[in-house]
Amino acid sequence: MVQFINRERELEFLEGRCRSGEAELIVLYGRRRVGKTELIRRFGEGWKMMYFLGRLEAREETLRRFSSTLAESFGDSRLMSNPLRDWDAAFEYLAEKSAQRVVLAIDEFPFMAERFPEIVSVLQDKWDNRLKSSMLMLILSGSSVGMMEKHALDYKSPLYGRRTGQWKLDKMGIGHLGAFFPGYGMEDIVRLFACLDAIPGYLVKFSPDKSIADNIRERMLSKGEFLYEEVEILMREELRDPSNYMTILASVAGGVSSFGEICSRSRLEKSLVSKYLHVLERLGIVEKRLPITATAKAVLKSSGALYSMKDNFFDFWFRFVYPNRQELERGAARQVSEAIMPDFERYVSRKFEDFAAEFVSLGHAGTFGRVGKWWGKSREGNIMEIDVAAVNEKSGNALFGECKWQRGVNALKVAEALAGKVEAAAPRAGKVTLAIFAKSFSKRVAKLEGRRVLCFDLKDMERALSARAKKRC
Template structure:
């Protein structure tokens, strides 16, 4: 499998590696986001001690780590069968032979939270050794984990022994759409957008689709069949991370069906607002749900949470709860083709509408960074009030310049009526200098294509995927 994307993450890790100082870097992110693959790719060509921790006892973990250390030439191999403590094991990191290439040694602890679970004293041990020995060694240590809340609250927070020791903190996010679609080089741009709408930017999910098969075949073969890993992926991940999965199912299903306010979700799930709020916090920590505010909302307004809406930030979860979860009885009996033809195919483009808006927002960020917008964007998101909604909106620092965008993932061209509707909605924002951007899967009719207004820009699907 060819390694795809992550250029910016790899560049930042490489800058740490070639820094003059010893490095203690934390890399974390949700499960399946590609942390291990990225670190494996980063370690190529470097003398690396890569320890993939297991959910095992302290003694079993020490035994595995000891074998790696002894193979790397640690002095303890001459008089020990294995290290008795983590302190004795980590102390010998600074005594490993110098790399033959003259560079620094790389040490990776993958799934570090498993080690701390078996020995809660480990962060204190590492902190003490870092302060007195390891920070002066020719070494780069990477602490990696999938439990985002544990990394943030137990290892990086002020109460942690390791607080303030990190020389780098890299939170790995799902791939942007322009990297995700590299898994399907021969797809049309429409097919790429559909694949991204279904799978999102999670490499583990993208790898499941066969790039030589069309989208509909991949859905039937790699999501709707009981033998397919993606068929049971959502339940597996929830059982691994959470308790009371039945209640979490109700909460996620409510959001997938369009209930986005706390009251709506609580009503659908038949739970109290307080209980649902707690579940939503856990889902946000896992990177499955995000809380969204109008792009013009002030920080004070966001703190109060008066207008915040909840969305599924994971495209595959949204697809699974829309088309697998409700039709499990049919799918369990092997009726995948019928479920696709009757339940999915007629509404697939409608389903892809929201992910298409996300693609357009990511495109705006990329254009802003490259200075190809009328101004440099400070915030990009959605905008809404009691009566109107704008799919995509960018504003500058001053709040005096804005871009309002309308997105349509449909098989018909956009027309002047859509531009006029967007202009009416944009007039309610309260920003005098507003440009209108129209994003369309199927292009624009002749009247719209011939428009010469410099404040209007038309962006077709091909431009989004250039």
């Protein structure tokens, strides 16, 4: 049974549009495996909805299936035996049947738009002249972000300006990971986040009855498994020539972060690297970061920006699967698993910083508009970094945090070191709060030199996230 967790806001959006009393053309998009199809199906349980899945097949077969879907819904035996001949007739039929609320969801719409280019312009014409005055709610869904933008969202698309709403479905929040793995402690939840992010379609591939190490070996490092092949499949679907993108992603996952270093490591021209990075940003695989205190001018020019992997699943794959493909293809999953585990914990310690940043963004340490990181130089010219940084632009208040993927952390010592960095990071900030995140503490501290200090161990974070989840139920 497919688990359906969270997505209350998305359901409310769709249900609200369904009750609008007007024609609705909704675009639902987002990367694969985030749960678009399950969201559509769950929404459809409360309404009489027709669901149609686009496939890579001949026009006649698609029209036959489409006609069958309509005929079954409207009880039209004549249509069942005499399928519609073209898309003009198909949308005209829908217009005639939509005097009352009719809901139709076309999933994987890009497959149809690529296979039958005329469908987009035909839909535009029918929407303008017939459907926009009907009671049809049409949901166009797709997993290829680039193709959905091209066919439904881009200003060059015939459908541009026709949509009445759109929703980009993102991964879930960290607070919902525990619902998939109720037997996991918080330490393993963070490791899970480091491997699979919070993407439902990947989370269900892990067994909640097995350890993280066993799941990694059996589901991510074993040839033939879904997660082992997934990255290359996704890249082939989104990109015409994935090879250069693979080179760049391997560099970024390996710790190369500046634009110049990426160009040097990939041995590609700067113009190409810039183009590829832009595409990877748009797909949500890579992100460009600036220090949280960067000026508006620096943000505009992206001066001093660093690149990092935004998608943890891609990050894990390029760090641990891609470099070991030769051994893994021979079936050496156990040997590779044992070899990567020490480095895996170092990798998790870095992902713990992102986990803590999302925790802060949920409001568990105060109200802040922007959350990220800070890096820069001290007065002496030494390079410094702060793991978590957050700013409330209205009040000028800020939070700076350090993350220690360790047990028995002395929070006082960490806070003292952090306080020294804060002077360089935000000398003119308003009220500054320090935050320490760790597996556990040997000593906590509540104040340092008049500043509030927040200490969050894994149990504290688990309680806060659980309370938030219960509050939303």
